[in-house]
Amino acid sequence: MKYLDEYKDPKLAAQLSRQIYKITTKPWVIMEVCGGQTHAIVKFGIDTLLPDKIELVHGPGCPVCVTPLEMIDRALAIAARHDVIFCSFGDMLRVPGTGGDLLSVKAQGGDVRIVYSPLDALKIAQDNPKKEIVFFAVGFETTAPANAMAVYQARERGLHNFSLLVSHVLVPPAMEAILSSKNNRVQGFLAAGHVCTVMGYREYSPIAAKYKVPIVVTGFEPLDILQGIAMCVEQLEEGQYDVENQYARSVRAEGNVYAQDLITKVFCVTPRKWRGIGEIPQSGFSLTPQYRDYDAELKFNLGDIKTQESRDCLSGLILQGVKKPHECPAFAVTCTPEHPLGATMVSSEGACSAYYRYKR
Numbered sequence: 001m002k003y004l005d006e007y008k009d010p011k012l013a014a015q016l017s018r019q020i021y022k023i024t025t026k027p028w029v030i031m032e033v034c035g036g037q038t039h040a041i042v043k044f045g046i047d048t049l050l051p052d053k054i055e056l057v058h059g060p061g062c063p064v065c066v067t068p069l070e071m072i073d074r075a076l077a078i079a080a081r082h083d084v085i086f087c088s089f090g091d092m093l094r095v096p097g098t099g100g101d102l103l104s105v106k107a108q109g110g111d112v113r114i115v116y117s118p119l120d121a122l123k124i125a126q127d128n129p130k131k132e133i134v135f136f137a138v139g140f141e142t143t144a145p146a147n148a149m150a151v152y153q154a155r156e157r158g159l160h161n162f163s164l165l166v167s168h169v170l171v172p173p174a175m176e177a178i179l180s181s182k183n184n185r186v187q188g189f190l191a192a193g194h195v196c197t198v199m200g201y202r203e204y205s206p207i208a209a210k211y212k213v214p215i216v217v218t219g220f221e222p223l224d225i226l227q228g229i230a231m232c233v234e235q236l237e238e239g240q241y242d243v244e245n246q247y248a249r250s251v252r253a254e255g256n257v258y259a260q261d262l263i264t265k266v267f268c269v270t271p272r273k274w275r276g277i278g279e280i281p282q283s284g285f286s287l288t289p290q291y292r293d294y295d296a297e298l299k300f301n302l303g304d305i306k307t308q309e310s311r312d313c314l315s316g317l318i319l320q321g322v323k324k325p326h327e328c329p330a331f332a333v334t335c336t337p338e339h340p341l342g343a344t345m346v347s348s349e350g351a352c353s354a355y356y357r358y359k360r
């Protein structure tokens with residue numbers, strides 16, 4: 001397929017692999033931030049094309065994985081209400097909460113619908129004025145503009161039966177949390193290309209300078225990832241710590257300023273809890289006071305929900321690059337994609353799920 005297959009060319013991959021071998025003299029630990037990159041690395045065996053000295057560790061950039069259990073339980077409670085049509089992207093429907101998942105709520109008669117855009121949920125709100133329509137607004141900076149647009153449009157059109165259950169998280173604070181942890185092993189980052197398409201990459205320069213780590217904005221195809229690794233290793237070997245852009249066909253330094261404008265109209269930065277990691281200061285979006293009427297958490301007043309993660313699960317350490325999935329005793333034994341015990345086995349972009357599929 002044009003514009004995709006070129007980025008999987010085996011000859012060019014071998015060339016990049018040889019280049020990485022040639023420039024690597026010391027051991028380095030590099031983290032790919034995004035779950036899509038993790039999935040591609042494991043699926044295409046990119047780690048097997050690297051010298052033993054290069055270790056890739058997998059980051060927290062899978063939005064389904066890091067959505068906290070409490071938020072899943074809130075979604076289940078709202079979706080079970082008879083006056084609600086609960087809309088979500090499909091990948092959230094089988095994420096287990098404490099007492100089931102959204103699919104089981106649907107099986108029990110809840111009106112749970114898969115949509116492809118929050119604007120589809122807005123249309124459902126327009127067509128069903130006697131129902132409350134809730135969209136599960138999950139994800140990183142990438143999904144924030146469309147979610148912001150939906151709320152903005154709802155307000156413009158005077159629709160009051162629409163709200164968002166917001167669980168947005170932000171990449172740079174998570175990178176800082178990893179780098180400032182006493183367990184940190186990460187020496188260089190492949191930053192998530194799609195996040196930078198929206199936000200640009202200027203906010204990474206202070207992180208690179210403060211922690212002395214190279215950060216390479218990287219795409220998702222095998223050649224993107226290999227080139228991103230080559231750029232990162234080159235900097236590490238030369239003692240540099242700059243922000244570089246491998247994904248120049250999509251990312252500009254300033255990002256998409258129109259999308260950013262819309263985000264800042266509708267969302268403000270707040271602390272957020274990350275599944276498996278815990279609360280990270282200023283690491284998520286919430287609706288601004290001007291848009292609070294569209295906040296499903298306030299509208300349905302669910303109170304404080306307390307949950308308990310499985311004690312056997314190491315996903316917090318995996319999401320911080322400290323452990324690998326096969327180091328978990330539960331991996332492929334008591335924890336499988338059908339019966340996930342933790343965050344990173346839930347989504348196909350989660351590291352445990354990718355290892356289960358391609359590396360068992």
Ligand code: SF4
Pocket residue numbers: 312313314315318325328329330331332335336340341342343344345346352
């Ligand atoms: S294999 Fe399962 S239990 Fe182990 S870390 Fe991964 S998600 Fe958690």
